[in-house]
Amino acid sequence: MYQTIPLNAVASQSFSVQLGTQNCDINIYQKSTGLYFDITVNGTEIVSTMICLNLVYLIREAYLGFSGNLFFFDTQGTNDPDYTSLGSRYILVYQS
Numbered sequence: 001m002y003q004t005i006p007l008n009a010v011a012s013q014s015f016s017v018q019l020g021t022q023n024c025d026i027n028i029y030q031k032s033t034g035l036y037f038d039i040t041v042n043g044t045e046i047v048s049t050m051i052c053l054n055l056v057y058l059i060r061e062a063y064l065g066f067s068g069n070l071f072f073f074d075t076q077g078t079n080d081p082d083y084t085s086l087g088s089r090y091i092l093v094y095q096s
Contacts (some may be wrong), residue, residue, distance in 0.1 A: 003094040007087040028082040069095040
């Protein structure tokens with residue numbers, strides 16, 4: 001099952017979202033070297049300062065305790081995401 005996570009086309013955003021049974025706090029922010037991602041799950045930091053790439057899992061190791069997969073998808077090609085088209089061209093997807 002796939003869940004699209006709504007995003008805004010802004011350079012930095014933080015929000016909470018329920019992914020499966022996990023309470024997640026997510027930060028997405030643009031730096032000069034790309035778009036980056038942090039996630040806290042049920043109060044525990046899982047990933048910090050992970051670069052966002054097209055179709056590459058943001059949480060890559062099972063031992064981190066995250067259930068499912070999170071990734072960005074370019075709806076118009078194969079570019080890595082940037083903040084200017086978040087929520088339209090670049091979609092954040094949760095796969096349970």
